[in-house]
Amino acid sequence: MSTTSTRRSSQHSPIRSETTVVIDDDNTTKPEFIYGGPFIKVEKPSPFLNTATPINIQLQGTFKKSFAYYSLKERLPVILTKTIDYLAREGSKIKSAHGASDDDIRGLIQYITKLKNDLMTNKKYELLTVDTPEAKRWNEWISAAENQYYFTNVWVFSECYVYRRLIEGCELSKxxxxxxxxxxxxxxxxxxxxxxxxxxxxxxVTMLDPSDKDKRKADFISLLKICLWANKCDLSLSMGEQVSMNSDGNNVKNIIDPFQMVVDFKDKLLVDDSGKIADLVVAKAEAMAKTIEGNTNLKAKCSCHRLATLAGMPLCKQECSEEQKPSEVAEATEDSQEAQPPPCPAKMTTPQTVMFDIVCDNAGYELFTDLCVANFLVSQGIVRKVRFHVKRIPWFVSDVTPKDFKHVISSCAQANYSREIPVETKPEGETEAEPEEKNSEEPRSINSNNLRSLGETWNKYVEDGTFVVMCDDFWTSPHVYKDMKRYAPHLYRSLQFTSSALFKGDLNYRKLLGERNWNPTVSFESALQGFMPTPLFALRTVKADLICGLPKGKWEQLNGIDEKWMETGDYGLIQLCAKSEALKVSDRPCPQYGDTCFGDQCATGMLMHIL
Incomplete structure (x- = not known):
């Protein structure tokens, strides 16, 4: 076994790992002693290639000049080491907060240490031992994988597996x-x-009042770009180190202005479909609103019969709940459309309200900007509901969980921040300004008054259902999105009920592109490989070496400037796929359908699940 040296400069590796990652780069057997003869080294095939990832190949750690190799070799071990250090350093505080014991802390440290060592030595995946349906599905995926080793399997599978195992270590601790x-x-x-x-x-707050078409579009575009560059705040890329929001990365005296970042980074926005997106979101929302208004097919009667027959499941034995008499059902059907319960979502082909979906990435500032976009769309009357798709468990260091979502909103509502920026004095030796010119420049200040107001509004939106937080196990699975219909058909169908969807960040982008190293000029639509539940667009700062939709020659130009430009997060993409699959009657009953369908109660319960 040989030690692989670090290949990155400090520019690409903010934290230098003190852990030596050992993988088998020697590619020979150990010398064997032959009786009466010498030690003999026997060559064996090497899984590692000293190249970048070839075009049209999925990313994996076997290509030693790839970001996948670097991530598995250096970034992930550092993240695990930091977690171990945190447990050791803050054990008393953690025990107090969770009612844990010394044995719990020691046990988790030992678990993570073994996980790190298995990764470092490219061991075979172990099955999860926690007893949950989701863990059992993971074990099925692990067992079905063609390659079950960290470096030689697809990068996204191995990376997701490491984070899932890390959380399993917590789940197994009392x-x-x-x-x-x-x-x-x-x-x-x-x-x-x-x-x-x-x-x-x-x-x-100056953008929220209903405005004319041109201002609304300009404001929406500005918010999309603010939302894009917020994706630079990725604690997974920085291996847990805090990321500065200054446009030059330094501490400055001036107020941090994300809108200035949009200007400063203009030349680093490689694909900008923001204008098309602003038009599409409004057009799709308006079209959906008209369809909903004109829909007269809502029925109080349960509509699971045909679907149950197709699936070979029992038919409804009653068309109303035990507490509801048939006469009451008849009366309900004669009431106004608004008073009628909705049909089973498995049969619905028209959404019940105009929605917009955000598939979230990072918590903190990035989630804040997601909320700003959602607030804008609601306040302008473009949509009536925004669904936020978050991770059910801690994921990739800074990804949003339901707890993080609540924390960001409540922290905004309780924010107490104020800073005054003094007028800069002229350097010694420069001519002093005239008295009237001196007094013309007022000190600049910034405070959290408007931030608190927004936080209070968002709390109300969560309470009244305008903002909905959703988490599905698929988001923390190792699967790419072209396979969503196979592994999570209910989630795919749920996305079909929205007017359009925003996918945030690098992990979502990798999964949208199937973790494949596309030719950089291949269109975004082609790279999605048929994943089109709704018109969708991606906002991503480039943090991994896969990309699509670039103008001809752009990739070569940037590669000539810096061969590691795709790993820094300094470049951005705003890409749109306007096509979508039509919403049809599902070929499956709703997931909550059982031996007995309880009429409109079945429909209402499932509606809450899918919407």
Whole structure:
């Protein structure tokens, strides 16, 4: 076994790992002693190639000049090491917060240490041992994988597997079942971004009143770009180190202005479909509103019969609940359309309300900007509901969980921040300004008044159902999105009920593109490989070496400047696929359908699940 040296400069590796990652780069057997003869080294095939990922091949750790190799070799071990250090350093605080014991802390440290060592030595995946339906599905996927080793399987599978195993270590601990290893880092990231959030909040409140078409479009485009560059705040890429929101990465005296970042990074936005997106979101929402208004097919009667027959399941034995008499059902059907319960969503082909979906990435400042976009769409009357898809468990260091979602909104509502920026004095030796010129420049200040107001509004939106938080196990599965219909058909159908969807961040982008190293000029639509539940667009700062939709020659030009440009997060993409699959009657009964269908109660319950 040989030690693989670090190949990155500090520019691409903010944290230098003190852990040596050992994988088999020697590619020979150990010398065997032959009786009466010499030691003999026997060559064997090598799984590792000293190249970048070839075009049209899925990303994996076997290509030693790829970001996948670097991530598995260096980034993930550092993240695991930081988690171990955190448990050891803050054990008393963690025990107090969770009612855990010393044995719980020691047990989790030992679990993560073994996981790190297995990764470092490219061991075979182990099955999960926690006894849940989701863990059993994971074990099925692991067993079915063609290659079950960290470096030689598809990168996204191995990376997701490591995070899932990390959380399993918490789940198996009696006192740390609800422990989030990354909670402290996410909270610090939020606090460090307060000033940027205050600046955006001050600007957003001027955009919320209904406005004319041109201003509305311009404001929407500005918010999309703010939302894009917020994706630079990725604690997974920085291996847990806090990310500065200053456009130049340095501490400056001026107020941090994310809108200035949009200007400063203009030349680093490689694909900009924001204008097309602004038009499409409004057009699709208006078309959906007209369809809903004109729909007269809502029935009080349960509509599971035909679907149950197709699936070979029992038919409804009654068309109303035990508490509801048939005469009451008849009366309900004569009431106004608004009073009638909706049909079973498995049969619905028209949504019940105009919705917009955001598939979230990072918590903290990035989630704040997602909320700003959602607030804008609701306030402008473009949509009536926004669904936020988040991770059920802690994921990729800074990804949003339901707890993070609540924390960001409540922290905004309780924010208390104020800073005054003094007028800069001229350097010694420069001519002093005239008295009247001196007094013409007022000190600049920033505070959290508007941020608190937004937080209070968002709390109300959550309470009244305008903002809905959803988490599906598919988002923390190892599967790419072209396979969603196979592994999570209910989620795919749920996405079909929205007017359009925004996918945030690099992991979502990798899964949208099937973790495949496309030719950089291949269109975004082609790279989706048929994943089109609704018109969708992706906002992503480039943090992994796969991309699509670039103008001819752009990839070669950037590669000539810096061969690692795709790993820094300094470049961005806003890409649109306007096509979508039509919403049809499902070929499956709703997931909550059982031996007995309880009429409109079945329909109403499932409606809440899918919408």
């Amino acid at each position: 006192g740390l079942k609800d422990f989030d290893p990354f909670e402290e880092q996410k909270e610090k990231s939020f606090v460090n971004s307060l000033e940027a959030m205050c600046a955006v909040a001050d600007k957003l």
